[in-house]
Structures are given as C-alpha cells and as structure tokens.
Amino acid sequence: MRRLAVVVPKPDSQTAIDGLEAEGVYDDRRKVCEHDADHVELPVTEEPASVPFERAIAQDDPDPRAPDLDDLLRERGWTDAERDRAPSSWAVLGSVILADFGDCPRPGEAGDALLSLHREADTVLDRGGVDGEHREPVVSVVAGVGDTETVHVEHGTRYAMDLAEVMFSPGNKAERARMGDEVTRGERVLDMFAGIGYFALPMARAGAQVTAVEKNPTAFRFLAENAQLNDVAETLDTILGDCREVEASADRVVMGYYDALGGPVAGDDPGYLAAALDALDAGGMLHVHAAVPEPELWDRPLGRLRAGCERADRAVEILDRRRVKSHSEGVFHVVLDARVD
Template identity: 60%
Template sequence: MSDEQGRTDSAGEGADALAVVVAKPRSQTVIEQLRAEGVYDADRSVREWEADSVAIPVTDPPQSVTYREVVRQVGEPRVRTLADHLRERGWTDAECEQAPSSWAVIGSVVLVDIGDSPRPAEVGEALLALHGEADTVLARHGIDGDHREPDVEVIAGTGDTETIHTEHGTRYSMDLAEVMFSHGNKAERARMGEVVSEGQASGDAASDTDEHVLDMFAGIGYFTLPMARAGATVTAVERNPTAFRFLVENTMLNDVSERVHPYRADCREVVSGFATEQRVDRVVMGYYEAWEYLDSALTALAPGGVLHMHEATPEALVFDRPIERLESAAAEAGRSVEVLDTRRVKGYSEGVAHVVVDARID
C-alpha cells in the first residue's frame, strides 16, 4: 500500500532489482517491517534516492508497508561489503584488512570502532555509501566517567548525533554523543519484553497481570520500554541527567508514560523509601557492577520475585562468580536462590564476557 499512490509500473513484472522509496527518517522502521513481511532484500544496499528519501531494496512489492513508490534499480551495482566500497576508493587489499570488521547502524547514525584503520574519513564515507539510511558516522573510542558517557568523534556525514532507533517495535530517542547504546544487547532488550509477556500469560507468581518491575539502572529505557510495552508497570531509576531526559521522552514516544514511573536518583535512595507493600515482582540490574547493589535489589524484590543480574565476568569465572555473589547476598538477607537461566550477552572486552543470571528469590 502506498501513502502517495505508489507507482509500481516502473518496476515491471518479474523485475529482480526492486526498491521502495520512503522518507529517510522512516527507513529503519520500514526495514524492520519489510523483514517481518519477508520481502527485504539484504543482498543489496539501501541507497539515497532524493535528499529526503532512500530506496530500500525488496524482492517483491510489499503488501503491509506504506511507501512512496516502487522503483526498479536496473544496472545498479550490488556492492555488498565495506571492503568493496573501500576498493572503489583505491584501497589495497592490505589496507582493507585493517578496516573495521563490525559496526552498528543506530537509527541514522553508524557507530564504529575505528581501531588502527588508515584514513578514517574514507572509512566513514564508505560506511555512508554502504548504509544509505544513515547520515552520520561516529568513531567510538570508549566510555568515560561515573555516568558512563561515550567518547565519540564524527568522521563523516552531517554530524547530527541525535536519532531515533527502532528495535522490535520499540523506539529509542537518543544523542549518541551523550549516551551509550550497545547494539550487542539487542536480543536481551527484546527478551525482557518477552519474559514479561510470557509471565503474564502463564500466571507466574512473579508476573501477574499487574506485574511491577524495578529497573535499577534504566538509562534511556533500554529494558524499561520493552517491558512497559509488554504491559508491566515499571519504576525506572536513572541518575545521569541526559539519559534521564531521554528516558522520559522515550516513554512518551512509545505511549507507555502511564506505566513508567521515572526517578532521577541513585537507585539505593529510591529503594530505601519502599514500603513492604511496594515490593516488586521483578528487578532488572542492567549494569556490569550490579552485584554491588544486590542488598538494595533484594530489599525491593517480593518473595518469589525474579531478579535479572548483569555482570562483566572474566571467562574463567563465567556464571560461577555472579551466581556465588547472588547466593552470598541472598544468604545475608535470609533468602534463598533458584537459578532459572544464565546467558552470555556479548563479549565485554578481551577475556571478559557480559553475562546475565536470572534467579527466583524466595
């Protein structure tokens, strides 16, 4: 269906290089919708069409996605890799081997660890050519400070670091020059919405139809938003003022402001004010040193509730260390632990893994 009486006559029957034209700000949402319908052509690049629009490759005209028009990209080269784009710019094979091997497209921004790559500006321009839906490339240099603020540098494009990223239907507004966003946590963010939905459907004691969740390190709403969209009421605590601003904005962006109660504070201060009847069904501790806050988490969690504890753990201690820390804290509080699940989310650094332990606390 088309929002501008989309033209399909230029595509032709049996055409093998079709694309739908959409406004650039909608590109990421449309790509997700096309993937869900099964017509997104991942073998071709998204390309700029006009100044305000992009052409997204499809295998067939979509039936459930709005677009401006369907066009045929006859004769357009199918350049698929960053190395292909760099070779077009005269890079040797040896130089291409030094180019980044991974990056993330976050809304309209490409976030990349540039490493020792030669000529970073050319890498940035090649990434923009590879991802027509993006308009800025940021080189990521690390995370600094108590508020875990990103150290980034614009290496190509317009330099606009504010964007809206869509992921499994959840929309995240952010400024990537001011707040962190890990693409590697994508599956875990989606999973938190799923566990809320599954718990409500099963009538789990920790997940009744009015489940109340405490997100102790909410950030811009990484886990809060999918859980609230799944029907939970979430107390979301974040002390970074910039992240908190986006957290509040994102609750409105996702139409969940009535189910999210945001606090700009230290999570320990919020928990200290909890009365017994305010204890929650689920606690999310999405911070690598979350174990330091386990006493507060256990204070907030009702008997039979579920805790999700994240940790950056050396490979040799994966799962053993976070479970031991959790069991020790529970024992001090006179409570017992039933480990429900353990997961590796991603690599944190060399020899260190980002892991999660899910446990029921009685």
C-alpha cells in the same frame, strides 16, 4: 530496468529492513536510496504483506548494492593490508553508523564508504568506549554531517538518544527484546539502572507497570522523552536519582549495571543487591547483569548473588544464565535470571 521499492521514514528503516528480510522480500542486490530528506527507498522483490510502508514505487535503473565494505574500499584503491585495518563490524542506529575504527588508515574515507553502503544514515562515529561514573560514551565524528542525535527503532521500540552523550550497546538487542517478552500485563517491575529505557521501554510496551530509575541527568532526559515517544508514559514511572534510595515493591527487578554485584575485589559490595532484594516481593524474578572474565565464569556472579541472598535471608533459585556478548578481550557480558523467595 524498473524494480520495485517501498518508501519508509528514515528512523524506521532498519526495523523495516529486518522485517522485509524475515518476510523474504528484501532485495539486497540493490542499494538503499534516499527518497527525500525524511524517507528512504528500500528495494523489494514484491510488496510486503506484514511490514508497514508508506507507498510502493518503481525505480528506474537502480544502483546495485556494493557487496560489502571490503569490496567498496578495494574499488577505491585500498591495499589488502589497509583493508585489514578497516572496521570489521558496525551498527546502524537510526541515522548514525557506530563503528570501532582502531588504527584504520584514512578513517574519513572508510566512513564515507560506510555512508555509501547505508544511505539511510548521515553520520559516522568512531566508538572509543565509555568514561566516568555516568558511563558517558567517548566518540568522535569520522564522516557525514556530524549530527549525533537520532531515533533508533528496534522491534517496534523507539529510542531517542544522543550518541555523544549516552551509551547504547547494539550487542544487547536480543536481550532488550527478550525482556519485553518476559513480562506479563500489569506486572510491577523495577528497573534500577534504566539509562534511556533500554529494558524499561520494551517491558512498558508489553503492558508492565515499570518504575525506571536513572541518576545520569542526560540519560534521564532521554528516558522521559522516550516514554512519551513510545506512548507508555502511563505505565512507565521515571525517577531521577540513586536506585538504592528508591522505595518500591516489585514482582520483577532488573539490574542492568555491570558492577551491581560488586567490583573485581571480593567483598566490594556497593549495596545494589541489598536494595533490589528489599524491593523484590517473595517469589519474584531478578535479572542480574555482570561483566566477568572468562576464567571466573560462572563462579563469581553466582557466588556473589547467592551470598547476597543469604545475607538477606532470601532463598534463590537460578533459572537461567547466558552470555549476551563479548564485553572486552576475555571478558563477557552475562545475565543471571533468578527466582527469589
């Protein structure tokens, strides 16, 4: 039986799949197949109208897609109890699959099964959290070739990274896209904790003039590379250093560091909010990220933001507050959007 597929570059595969699903032409009954070293074949019911692809081809006797990891592991002889300990979720970032394996039995076998499900990937990593002042990831290779460098494409933004050296949170996908929608062309933005460009890149691609500050030299190297990769070097000014020492004037400030308002102890003020308010013009927008235990929602982040604005003699209006994702057991990643006069 001959079925239709479109050929796309491997780094663009996940974005293409998202677009094909949105258009209603992605055929999830078939597997994604490798076309050559640089391309994959994505199964479709008809040629897409809005998703870019290099060419359409007919597949002869295509392989059916395994429904999910659980079914695939069952076929490979895993017991019910063993499958209960397999990863329940994972993220495909370019050519790398990132998952929490925990106490999974035979993680190498589970990793091989994930590679069978996602032919566009060639490496599986076990995510073990982050460590140190620069929040460096702790990962280990579970299966595949072990290449931790990749380019992940998300809503058209290309993120080059080494997942063994820099942090990337798949759960922040919607927030990254939202920041690109929030800004206006020519708006001046200060991103105080830019990382590899999580928020800075979508905002610069939307036409904002972004100053992106990062003190981790490895993350900064990828930030500068990503500015070139996304053709925004003209609108994205990258600075290696401590954001508290950067002089800027901004219409919008992004504080994407969980402890920017201070640690668990009340009054533990690292001075980031004061620096943000120094840079933010009157009437400007402030986006504050925090990791907060559920019993302290929303008192802790709101209280600290308001207290910091009061110390700076600035009026603050909270426009929105939302949970981005679960950070850990009983702790949530949240964001406050505020206008500061």
